[in-house]
Amino acid sequence: MKAPTLPAQQLVETGTTTTKPRKSRLGRRTTRSALLFLVPFMIMFLSMKMAPIFYAIYQSFFKTERSGLGVGSAKSLFAGFENYFTALQNSDFIASFGRVFLIGIIQVPLMLTIALFLALLLDSAFSPFKRGFRLIYFLPYAFPGVIAAIMWSFLYQPNIGPFSGWLSAIGLDVNFLANNTVFFSIGNMMTWGFTGFNMLVIYSALQAVPEELTEAASLDGAGWWATAWHIKIPAVRPAVILTAVFSIIGTVQLYNDPAILAKVAPGISSTFTPIMAAQQQTAANNYNLGAAQSVILALVALVLSFGFLKFTQRKGADS
């Protein structure tokens, strides 16, 4: 009866008492309260983000079967990968990936180059009105995407927009909504909207570059460009990679701009981008195929962004 209480008594007597247990209990308390704080987030995250994803995956393995006129109740049957095969054989859907790839391969590097250049300009010592310019560059990002798209759709229209008139005044006949130029028009909208955001990310990274480094460089006689090229750009490489990953994901999910321009641009079909194609299937009440297309789209975004990360990491390790 006495033996089991002995160690505890000893502890009390030696004075080490409860320090150790209390510490761990405190730790447990912090974890517990941290978890409690996480509860609202987790509820929303699970119900609004994870549940729909799993439901979409689930739906993509079923198909609806009707008969006759179709009036009456439809049956839902397990279809395996049938919807995936249908989606991958759908030329409209495949073509939509080609289009965003074409837009992205030109637009993303161009936009990030501009963003990097602007960030370097702002960071350089001789740039006056830094805060004002930072705000001006960032401002387009503050426009809700749909509003910006509507604005551009007005600006591009030959009859009511100003650009076509200006260009024809100097002898250029440009239709921003023609089948081929519309790609550049969309790229322009994306660049206008997101350069400022990317610039801000890179600019923040530039702020963390130690001043001693740049000072040492200028003491060694390095000019603005040499400092930027040899010190600043390598230092912000992770930030540039991050913005590139954001941009890749954003491009794969391209929707607002073409969806709004579709009304006035003949070349923008209702399946112009993968999201538009998936949405059209859903609107046509073919939820299962729409779900399969969405899952494919998510996988492509995943592969592209992780692939890019892996690629840049390997390159970084090599050099």
Added chain:
Amino acid sequence: MASRWFKSTAAAAVLLSAAALSGCSGSSSTSPSNATESRPAGQPVTIEFWGAAIGQEKAVDVFNAAHTDVQIKYTQISAGSAGGYSKMLNAVNAGNAPCLGQISYDTVPSFAASGSLEDITDYAKDSKDQYSPAAWQLSSLGGHVFGIPTDLGPMALFYRTDLFEKYGIAVPTTWDEFASAAKTLQAKDPAAYLATFPLNTYDVGALSWQAGGQWFGTENDAWKVSINDDASKKVANYWQGLVKDKLVVAEPAFDTAWYTSLQSGRILSYVGAAWSGALLEKNAPGLKGKIAVAEVPQWNKGEHASGNRGGGAYSVLKGCKNPKEATEAAVWLTSNADSVTTLVKNTGLYPASVSGQKLPAVTAGSDFFVNGSKTAEIFTTAANNTPDKWVWGPNMTSLQPKMNDGLKLVGAGQGTVPDLLKSVQDSTVADLKSQGLSVKE
């Protein structure tokens, strides 16, 4: 100290998660259509109603004021193509759909074919004679009633009287005259156009309808698809001719640029539905007193045929606990004189009910038009001369984007309307077959 801190964080976390939870339930509490399931005696039945037409809620107020046993709870949703239909289908799939939904005729078969509508034949069949036959046909399928017709969109020709006079153009009564008037106008002013190219499936549908075409039909429990029939081909060739001769403007109607063109005199006329009048009045106020309404040009001189563009029904969605009351409410809303008058005045619709078409609100017309007092007569004649065999197919939601994409390209000079009809015919048949529906070509 520690425990007090713990308590306050715990309390804060509980509050936060409670807020999050109530946020979740708040969004779903808008559709408790099952609330009527076990109502206590003496309590009125509540019919939930989702609609997109702006101003429709005023008719619901009229209904509620006149009834004690049934009350309608109206929710404004976005237009069908802008997400309203997806919302309804989602609600049906989730089992919490409202009792009544406003659905356009072209979508009624899709909804019915997806099993999202209640068959209300038993409750509605006695009301058939109160509506224009074409309208009743449009909200029925294979002898079953799937909605109570609300409005129609009889087509007419809207034209600029001042400019017709200026260029010396007589109001065309046939399509041949229309085409030669377009040529005359081009010769006199190369910057002006008589016609707007139909960039929308439903414009092409209405024009084919007027010509006697019939894109869909049902025969012995099978769908008949004939988007490429002779009458539709005739219409396709006619508009292709206008496109080839560059006599049309291929810009989307009812867009800002289009209204600007109408008011500046770049576009002189428009073949549109009755409801276009209200839109013109609102968005092109500069045209007041300069625009008139005439009968749609005819294929054969002396005929008075018209097509129908738009219009829809109040349908009972699957899962409604009170389909009988919902049907009766829909009939009342669409045929009662006070309700229809309210609808005409607030939404600008053209009624589908025969008695509604004779109401002063309809016959008075608007002084926006040169011949305002005569417009109602023109629309009523058009409504009564719209062929009543037309039904829409069960996959308009996938047919429409395909045809719209093609029409946009034709307008921009790529492809032709006849080729487009053929390809849409083929893809529609394939689409129906892939859904397991019976098709007869």
